[in-house]
Amino acid sequence: MNQRLSQAQKREIAQSCIHAHLKQAVRLVTQQFDAALSAMDIRATQYNLLVASSLMGTVPLTVLADELGLDRTTLSRNLKPLETRHLIHTYLSDQDSRVRLVEITTEGERLILDAYPLWKSIQKEVTKVFDDETYKSLLNQLEQLQS
Amino acid sequence: MNQRLSQAQKREIAQSCIHAHLKQAVRLVTQQFDAALSAMDIRATQYNLLVASSLMGTVPLTVLADELGLDRTTLSRNLKPLETRHLIHTYLSDQDSRVRLVEITTEGERLILDAYPLWKSIQKEVTKVFDDETYKSLLNQLEQLQS
DNA sequence: TGACAATACGTGTATATGCACGTATGCTGG
DNA sequence: CCAGCATACGTGCATATACACGTATTGTCA
Numbered sequence: 001m002n003q004r005l006s007q008a009q010k011r012e013i014a015q016s017c018i019h020a021h022l023k024q025a026v027r028l029v030t031q032q033f034d035a036a037l038s039a040m041d042i043r044a045t046q047y048n049l050l051v052a053s054s055l056m057g058t059v060p061l062t063v064l065a066d067e068l069g070l071d072r073t074t075l076s077r078n079l080k081p082l083e084t085r086h087l088i089h090t091y092l093s094d095q096d097s098r099v100r101l102v103e104i105t106t107e108g109e110r111l112i113l114d115a116y117p118l119w120k121s122i123q124k125e126v127t128k129v130f131d132d133e134t135y136k137s138l139l140n141q142l143e144q145l146q147s
Numbered sequence: 148m149n150q151r152l153s154q155a156q157k158r159e160i161a162q163s164c165i166h167a168h169l170k171q172a173v174r175l176v177t178q179q180f181d182a183a184l185s186a187m188d189i190r191a192t193q194y195n196l197l198v199a200s201s202l203m204g205t206v207p208l209t210v211l212a213d214e215l216g217l218d219r220t221t222l223s224r225n226l227k228p229l230e231t232r233h234l235i236h237t238y239l240s241d242q243d244s245r246v247r248l249v250e251i252t253t254e255g256e257r258l259i260l261d262a263y264p265l266w267k268s269i270q271k272e273v274t275k276v277f278d279d280e281t282y283k284s285l286l287n288q289l290e291q292l293q294s
Numbered sequence: 295t296g297a298c299a300a301t302a303c304g305t306g307t308a309t310a311t312g313c314a315c316g317t318a319t320g321c322t323g324g
Numbered sequence: 325c326c327a328g329c330a331t332a333c334g335t336g337c338a339t340a341t342a343c344a345c346g347t348a349t350t351g352t353c354a
Contacts, residue, residue, distance in 0.1 A: 098332040137281040245302040
């Protein structure tokens with residue numbers, strides 16, 4: 001006996017697994033944001049990346065990755081399509097040739113400006129289903145995960 | 148003028164974008180779960196997939212995808228490595244040769260049993276940072292996103 | 295019964311994600 | 325000064341995700 005999980009245990013996992021629920025939520029939210037931003041031919045992940053880059057100015061790849069809580073190699077690859085479109089510019093540092101510096105271009109600045117109403121609109125839309133209290137608590141609690 | 152977003156607007160996006168926050172949360176939680184389950188050489192996504200399959204018995208691919216809120220083609224590809232490892236078995240239906248049926252194998256059942264303590268442990272760990280009220284509200288409110 | 299709509303699926307393409315591994319560069323102590 | 329450690333990065337590999345497009349099969353109605 002005991003070769004299988006009980007049905008109750010299976011249901012426990014399926015119904016309460018926080019990883020599964022969060023992932024599902026992200027899939028939904030990503031689709032909403034991507035659809036909204038598709039008019040500017042940009043994705044939610046990319047939009048956030050551009051904004052972060054704009055906020056940080058000229059910044060080493062690794063520093064930007066840390067700021068975003070992203071793996072260095074992931075960020076590196078995420079930048080590729082943006083650099084191809086000249087929304088981002090990267091180059092090796094003069095002081096330390098190991099370091100790749102990242103900065104947003106004028107076109108990139110222009111795009112985040114133009115896309116802002118789209119972001120604002122879908123952000124409002126999606127946030128509507130959350131009451132403010134829950135959302136604030138959520139953000140706070142997510143912070144704790146970092147540590 | 149007005150060629151750029153104001154710093155305030157950039158900060159608004161960086162600090163409040165629900166997509167960015169959820170995605171970040173998923174990255175963190177995924178790493179926790181993946182690390183915990185790595186002893187069984189399985190990932191969180193795969194574990195949830197196996198459990199869902201086990202719960203549903205023999206089931207058409209599309210039905211399972213709908214149940215999981217996953218794109219059909221995503222599920223199809225996610226099943227590949229599991230089928231290679233003989234944790235999942237798929238075959239075309241006799242009644243309707245368009246339909247691919249999915250079912251967990253005995254080995255698959257065995258794995259979700261063996262991995263259960265690992266899942267339980269990390270689930271407990273991660274859930275600690277959420278208070279129950281917020282988490283329940285969140286799940287409820289995410290449901291509304293579906294519609 | 296046969297054209298046409300509906301259904302189910304696979305593949306191509308593109309992005310997103312992170313680990314392991316190797317390379318190049320900078321730094322530092324003996 | 326230089327041998328070795330530390331740092332920064334790129335690439336290979338594997339998974340995760342979804343859309344667009346094409347194909348095969350089923351069902352239906354005139």
